[in-house]
Every structure is written in C-alpha cells, then in structure tokens.
Amino acid sequence: MVNLDSLWKEALSRLSAKIHAIGFEVWVQRLEPVCFVKNTLVLAAPSDVSKKTIEARYKDTIAEEVIESAKSTAGVSVAGVEIIREDEKEEYLNRQDEALPDTGFIIKDAAADPRDTLFSFNKKYTFDNFIVGSSNEFAAAAAKAVADCPGTKFNPLFIYGGVGLGKTHMMHAIGNYIQKNKPQIKVLYVSTNSFLNEYLDVIRQSNNSELNRKFREKYRLVDVLMLDDIQYTAGKDGVQEAIFHIFNDLHHMNKQIIFSSDRPPKDIAHLSERLRTRFTWGLTVDIQPPDLETRIAILEEKAKQEGFFLTPEVAHFIAENAESNVRDMEGLLNKVIFYSSLSGHPVSTVAAAREALKDIIDVPRDTIDANDIIFFTCKYFNISTADITGKKKNKEIVEPRMIAIYLITEMLSLPLVTIGGYFGGRDHTTVIHARDKIAEGLKTNPKLRIQLQDIKDMLLHR
Ligand code: ADP
Ligand code: MG
Numbered sequence: 001m002v003n004l005d006s007l008w009k010e011a012l013s014r015l016s017a018k019i020h021a022i023g024f025e026v027w028v029q030r031l032e033p034v035c036f037v038k039n040t041l042v043l044a045a046p047s048d049v050s051k052k053t054i055e056a057r058y059k060d061t062i063a064e065e066v067i068e069s070a071k072s073t074a075g076v077s078v079a080g081v082e083i084i085r086e087d088e089k090e091e092y093l094n095r096q097d098e099a100l101p102d103t104g105f106i107i108k109d110a111a112a113d114p115r116d117t118l119f120s121f122n123k124k125y126t127f128d129n130f131i132v133g134s135s136n137e138f139a140a141a142a143a144k145a146v147a148d149c150p151g152t153k154f155n156p157l158f159i160y161g162g163v164g165l166g167k168t169h170m171m172h173a174i175g176n177y178i179q180k181n182k183p184q185i186k187v188l189y190v191s192t193n194s195f196l197n198e199y200l201d202v203i204r205q206s207n208n209s210e211l212n213r214k215f216r217e218k219y220r221l222v223d224v225l226m227l228d229d230i231q232y233t234a235g236k237d238g239v240q241e242a243i244f245h246i247f248n249d250l251h252h253m254n255k256q257i258i259f260s261s262d263r264p265p266k267d268i269a270h271l272s273e274r275l276r277t278r279f280t281w282g283l284t285v286d287i288q289p290p291d292l293e294t295r296i297a298i299l300e301e302k303a304k305q306e307g308f309f310l311t312p313e314v315a316h317f318i319a320e321n322a323e324s325n326v327r328d329m330e331g332l333l334n335k336v337i338f339y340s341s342l343s344g345h346p347v348s349t350v351a352a353a354r355e356a357l358k359d360i361i362d363v364p365r366d367t368i369d370a371n372d373i374i375f376f377t378c379k380y381f382n383i384s385t386a387d388i389t390g391k392k393k394n395k396e397i398v399e400p401r402m403i404a405i406y407l408i409t410e411m412l413s414l415p416l417v418t419i420g421g422y423f424g425g426r427d428h429t430t431v432i433h434a435r436d437k438i439a440e441g442l443k444t445n446p447k448l449r450i451q452l453q454d455i456k457d458m459l460l461h462r
Helices: 003-016 021-026 048-074 086-095 137-148 166-181 190-205 208-222 237-252 273-279 291-307 312-320 326-343 350-356 370-381 386-390 395-411 416-422 428-444 446-460
Strands: 034-039 042-044 080-085 156-160 187-191 224-228 255-259 283-287
Touching: 003 034, 003 042, 003 048, 003 190, 021 086, 034 086, 034 156, 042 048, 042 086, 042 283, 042 370, 048 190, 048 326, 080 086, 080 237, 080 350, 086 350, 137 156, 137 283, 156 166, 156 446, 166 224, 166 350, 190 208, 190 224, 190 237, 208 428, 224 283, 237 255, 237 273, 291 312, 291 326, 312 350, 370 386, 370 395, 370 416, 370 446, 386 395, 395 416, 395 428, 416 428
Parallel strands: 042 080, 156 255, 156 283, 187 224, 224 255
Antiparallel strands: 034 042
C-alpha cells in the first residue's frame, strides 16, 4: 500500500531541488495530497489562482517526481497527478479508488532486467524538434556528434545549463537517435536521483549479492550511459565513488558517458576532485537561455506539434513573457491552446493572449515600475531601500544594487540617466557598468541566474 503522506513527502524533497526556491515555497509546498482517483494522485491547491499556476508551470515536474518517488519508494507505478481546488476535495474523496495497490489501481512494475529491454526514451524529444540558436548551437552540435560516433570523441560529454533549457531533451534526442540508427548500441539514461535511490538500495541490502551484481552489470554492460542532473551528487561521497568506478570502467572500454548538470563542474560544491577532473576529460558545453528569436521558433515548433495555429503576435507576446526557462514558456503556450479549445475561439491577438494568461502573468509588465524593482530586490536581499539607493560600497549592498539596475534596464525601457536618478543621481556610466557586470556574471554564475529569476517571480506574482 502506498502511504499518501510519505509518498508526497518524498516527492516534495525531490521537487525542492528541481523548482526554484520561491516557486516551491509559494506554490508547490502548499499542495495537499488528497487521494488516488484512477491511479492518479489528486493534490488540492489552496486557491484557483494557485491551481492554474501550478497546472501551467509545475504540474509536469510534479507528476514526474511523484511517478519516480512511487516507483523508487514503493515499487508501484502512478499515472500522474491531478490538481484540484480545495473546495473540490469532498467530491474527489467520494470518487477515490478503493482498491489496494496489488488488487487494482496501482500496478506493480514488472521486474524488468534492463539489459534485455530497450530503455524507452521520450519520443517527443528528438534532434528534429530541438530548435538550435546561438544559445545552444555548440551543445547541439556536440550532442549530434556523440550520437553519431559514441565513445570515439568528446568522452565524456558534459552538458550544463539552467533549469528548463533543454538538457533532458537533448539526452533523450541522443537516445532516440541511437536507437533508431544504431539499434545494436545499448544506450541507457538515468536521472541522478534514480541512480541515487538505486545505489542506496544496494547499500542497504549489502548482503544481497544478486542485487549487487545486477547493479554493477546494469551500468557496465552499456555502450552509452547518460546521467542527468549530476549536480545532485553534491556532498554524497558514496554515490560519487560508485560513479567514479563506473566511469573508469566505461571510459577504459571506450564507452560513451554523457553528464548533464545545472552548473559547470567547477561550481558543483562538495564534489570529489578526482570526479571533477574526469568530468572535464572530454568536452564541456553549455546551454544558455535562448534569445527572443529562438524562443519564438521553439514556440512555433511546439504549436505545430500540437496542431495549433499560432499567430506571430501571440508567439511574440508569449516569448516576451518567458525569458529564462523554456519549460515555463511551454506552460504559457499550453494554457493558450487550452483556452482556445475551451472558448472555441483560437487565441490570435495579444489582448486575447493576455486574457488567457491573466492568472499566470499576474502583473502585466507595463505596470511594473523602477520602484517596484528596487523594493523587491531589497526585500529579497533583506536590505533597506535607503541603502540600495545610497552611497554604501560594501559587497552586501553593491551586488543587490547592480542587480536592481540590471533588472530595470532589462524589464523597463527607461533612459540611463533616469535610472541613475533612482540611485541617488548616479551617472549613466555607472548604470552601464552595473548592467554589463551582471550580464557578464549571468553567463557563468548559475546562482545569480536563480536570484534574478526569484526576484522576477516576486515581482510578477505579488
Ligand atoms: P532541462 O533538462 O534543461 O531542465 P528540458 O530538457 O526538460 O530542460 O526542457 C524543458 C522543455 O523545454 C522541454 O519540453 C523541451 O522540449 C523544451 N525545450 C528546451 N529547449 C528547447 C529547444 N531548443 N527546442 C525545442 N524545445 C526545447
Ligand atoms: Mg532535466
């Protein structure tokens, strides 16, 4: 029997690592597990806005983690999640599945031997529908080269980039490509979290030699091994050691290893030096947030897949409202498609798109002003507005000040002198310096990226 609360607790702990802090706190953590209906976990949201936001932005990730958690903690498969409003709880409780897992709604996974079965890659993620732009062209070329000739060059391939920028898509594209074009090559993909859980199982049952053997073989009898989100091994010495040995064995046999991470190897804290070095033996490539043009091309591709006619102005509107995360941008598109199907009128103008997305893009950008940005930046860093606009030069103030300036230049179209005016009459060269410094930092500093995203989220969802 799956225990609802412990399943949700496990899923939450995984989600906390996947969703940025504010989104997690404001939306995801407030969900309450209610029951199972048709093998689907029903979660109640405290309000309608929260339900809609979660559906648009986080539902897929939540479902992924719930499915994974159910599989790894109880060995059962769950179909997905449904988000409801708190006042609908009663109705769902009446409809809940009464059958116990082994008799019905939760079906036990067949104990498959991975060596005998093909890993099943998500067919939606291919090279063909991965849009290449200047932000990801190097990574895409490397992935393609590795898929063409695994184990010969770029070994390992280390792909890093922010959340929702296409790392997992790229790995599945490699897998799909190999399975289609070189079916004799055994390719295995595993998320670091699943690997971690598997490893912990092996440790817990250290006297189960069969399990031990299977684990060893599973990861050594492959030609291509992909480990997604390797940053989650930070601080976990045992699992790092296991990966180290698997790496050595595979590399020695010229088998391809591919890692992904949300940050470059040098920024993964608490990582053994010998593993860090190995990550960089081959080729390290990054994926940056796509520019406006690429975002629009991605939207067009996704709309095409859904058979939805997307007008250029709606594409532009959506792309402008989702700058740093393609997954979030897809959420907006899905909402527009959903709204069109509900209302029977395809959303084709900016006004209609704004209406369709009004609960998600809560505060239209044109109602945000410089004072809002200063206010929320201060709130985020817990400093006073007098300090941020004043003369202080210590790091704790200077950095937030530069961030606020950057956000103002990025989100509002104000003359540089006016921006300087908000910061005690600083001149335009100071504004340019701050803006460029943060823009430069964003290229290499994932923490900064997260901070900016968090502040923007506070601004847009206040
Ligand atoms: P990550 O693993 O980096 O967090 P994902 O691979 O899960 O990100 O991508 C999130 C979503 O964005 C997926 O649906 C993916 O298809 C889409 N996506 C990201 N980048 C692109 C791209 N360049 N072209 C097409 N789709 C993309
Ligand atoms: Mg991913």
